Amino acid sequence: MSWFKYFASLALLSVGLAPGHAAIRIAIAGISHESNSFNLTKATLADFEEADALSGNRKQWLETTAKSNVNASGMIAGAAKYGVELYPIHFFSAVPRGPVDDRGFDSMVSRIIQGLKRGPAYDGVLLVLHGAMVVDSYPSGDAEIVRRVRQAMGPKFPIGVTHDFHANVDPAIIANANVVITGKECPHLDTKERGFQTAEILARMIKGEVKPVQALVKPPMMLNLIHHDTYRAPLKAIVDASKATEKLPGVLAVSIPGGYQYGDVPSMGPSVIVITDNDPALAKREAERLGALLWGIRDQLKFDLPDPAKAVRMAIEGTKFPVTLLDTGDNVGGGSAGDSTFMLAELVKQKAEGWVMAIFDPQAVQKAVSVGVGRPFELPVGGKTDKMHGEPVMIRGKVKSLHDGKFIETEVRHGGYRYWDAGLTAVIEAQGSTPDLPNLLILNTNRTVPLSIHQLVSVGVYPERQKILVAKGTIAPLAAYEPVSARIITVDSGGACAVNPAHFTYKMARKLYGFEGGK
Numbered sequence: 001m002s003w004f005k006y007f008a009s010l011a012l013l014s015v016g017l018a019p020g021h022a023a024i025r026i027a028i029a030g031i032s033h034e035s036n037s038f039n040l041t042k043a044t045l046a047d048f049e050e051a052d053a054l055s056g057n058r059k060q061w062l063e064t065t066a067k068s069n070v071n072a073s074g075m076i077a078g079a080a081k082y083g084v085e086l087y088p089i090h091f092f093s094a095v096p097r098g099p100v101d102d103r104g105f106d107s108m109v110s111r112i113i114q115g116l117k118r119g120p121a122y123d124g125v126l127l128v129l130h131g132a133m134v135v136d137s138y139p140s141g142d143a144e145i146v147r148r149v150r151q152a153m154g155p156k157f158p159i160g161v162t163h164d165f166h167a168n169v170d171p172a173i174i175a176n177a178n179v180v181i182t183g184k185e186c187p188h189l190d191t192k193e194r195g196f197q198t199a200e201i202l203a204r205m206i207k208g209e210v211k212p213v214q215a216l217v218k219p220p221m222m223l224n225l226i227h228h229d230t231y232r233a234p235l236k237a238i239v240d241a242s243k244a245t246e247k248l249p250g251v252l253a254v255s256i257p258g259g260y261q262y263g264d265v266p267s268m269g270p271s272v273i274v275i276t277d278n279d280p281a282l283a284k285r286e287a288e289r290l291g292a293l294l295w296g297i298r299d300q301l302k303f304d305l306p307d308p309a310k311a312v313r314m315a316i317e318g319t320k321f322p323v324t325l326l327d328t329g330d331n332v333g334g335g336s337a338g339d340s341t342f343m344l345a346e347l348v349k350q351k352a353e354g355w356v357m358a359i360f361d362p363q364a365v366q367k368a369v370s371v372g373v374g375r376p377f378e379l380p381v382g383g384k385t386d387k388m389h390g391e392p393v394m395i396r397g398k399v400k401s402l403h404d405g406k407f408i409e410t411e412v413r414h415g416g417y418r419y420w421d422a423g424l425t426a427v428i429e430a431q432g433s434t435p436d437l438p439n440l441l442i443l444n445t446n447r448t449v450p451l452s453i454h455q456l457v458s459v460g461v462y463p464e465r466q467k468i469l470v471a472k473g474t475i476a477p478l479a480a481y482e483p484v485s486a487r488i489i490t491v492d493s494g495g496a497c498a499v500n501p502a503h504f505t506y507k508m509a510r511k512l513y514g515f516e517g518g519k
């Protein structure tokens with residue numbers, strides 16, 4: 001053992017020592033995954049292990065996480081307020097993709113349960129679960145985790161759970177956990193607050209100050225992703241009502257998650273969870289009242305977006321430029337391919353002028369490199385990753401320029417990234433270009449989320465001089481593209497992240513108001 005390790009383990013020991021009083025000990029663990037049932041790439045153990053946050057040093061993990069704004073950060077603050085000792089076990093998370101395979105899931109859950117049994121006698125556990133995890137054998141992976149923890153730790157063991165706003169809350173998780181609290185806000189700005197609230201209620205439960213009871217109501221409606229902005233109508237009124245309800249005597253917490261429409265599961269859709277202090281009738285009454293409020297806005301949740309053909313036509317017929325078309329189906333940040341061709345095919349077919357679009361196609365970049373700058377380029381581009389993102393589109397033009405793909409974003413943009421690497425990049429002047437209005441196809445070697453306008457500027461494209469810009473995303477590109485756009489059109493395009501459920505074949509989700517695709 002090195003000296004460093006020796007001192008580190010001494011420090012570790014001292015964290016757990018609190019002589020003189022029997023402190024409450026709560027374990028904290030998490031498995032977080034938002035699973036897209038229609039994404040064919042499975043999430044395996046390897047994807048999660050890469051992101052296992054607990055490297056064996058509990059103190060360091062607590063210190064680092066406390067500085068962040070995630071659910072666990074709030075749990076740490078909540079625990080501190082009540083003098084609770086927190087024991088991190090394992091935190092697994094992976095980027096959103098297809099469902100989690102059974103093997104990986106079993107391994108992660110059993111490691112958490114082993115940790116719960118091996119540690120000091122815990123008084124309870126706080127679980128950070130996304131709430132939209134699908135596992136091959138379990139429509140709600142989150143409910144299955146809690147079922148197994150409940151089974152392992154017994155009927156009296158206090159279990160508190162936080163979920164993301166995009167949770168598809170399964171009735172089984174309400175039955176097996178004592179406290180389930182989801183994010184209230186989208187964009188998710190209240191994660192730390194919700195972690196704090198969950199830790200607070202669980203700590204007070206362990207101290208015998210409160211006895212949480214929960215009621216769940218699931219109005220039979222769909223809340224499409226395009227309406228998930230909780231800071232605007234119609235959802236803002238519902239969130240405000242949930243906050244007001246939380247202030248009523250006897251009410252401990254209220255959650256109204258929007259659900260996650262890419263989870264083809266029986267519990268897909270929005271929910272209302274009300275937690276009261278030992279008053280099941282109050283919990284039920286308030287959950288039903290808020291459920292009725294949510295049901296009441298169903299006619300305001302229209303889905304009326306143009307398809308790629310109509311959107312390109314609207315852009316061409318516009319009077320003010322540039323027009324930015326948001327290619328929602330190929331939302332690179334949401335885990336889609338980045339090489340969808342639905343927009344490109346329409347731009348070419350309708351002979352649009354002055355368009356710019358970046359697309360992931362390393363093979364086409366290599367072709368451009370081998371051809372050389374100024375030389376003719378002819379190759380089917382895009383649609384090569386899977387079968388969900390359209391067919392390759394024949395591009396005929398010339399190689400305008402080649403770049404290393406590195407650029408810097410100095411403004412505050414979604415995610416806050418500064419140093420970017422789109423990989424080796426080629427700009428193709430495509431068919432239909434004129435000296436004043438070129439059609440520019442930017443071929444990237446790396447999948448690049450369109451969060452920075454410098455993805456274009458750094459390769460010599462002046463966005464403000466072009467007529468049509470295509471950005472692959474839904475909300476995230478807005479900060480970068482709004483300042484240079486005269487108009488923004490959100491497009492109902494296909495792909496792994498299509499916002500229109502009609503693009504997918506559902507097998508398990510229920511039929512809901514605004515969603516005919518269910519059974």
Ligand SMILES: [Zn+2]
Nearest residue numbers: 164165166188
């Ligand atoms: Zn979310």
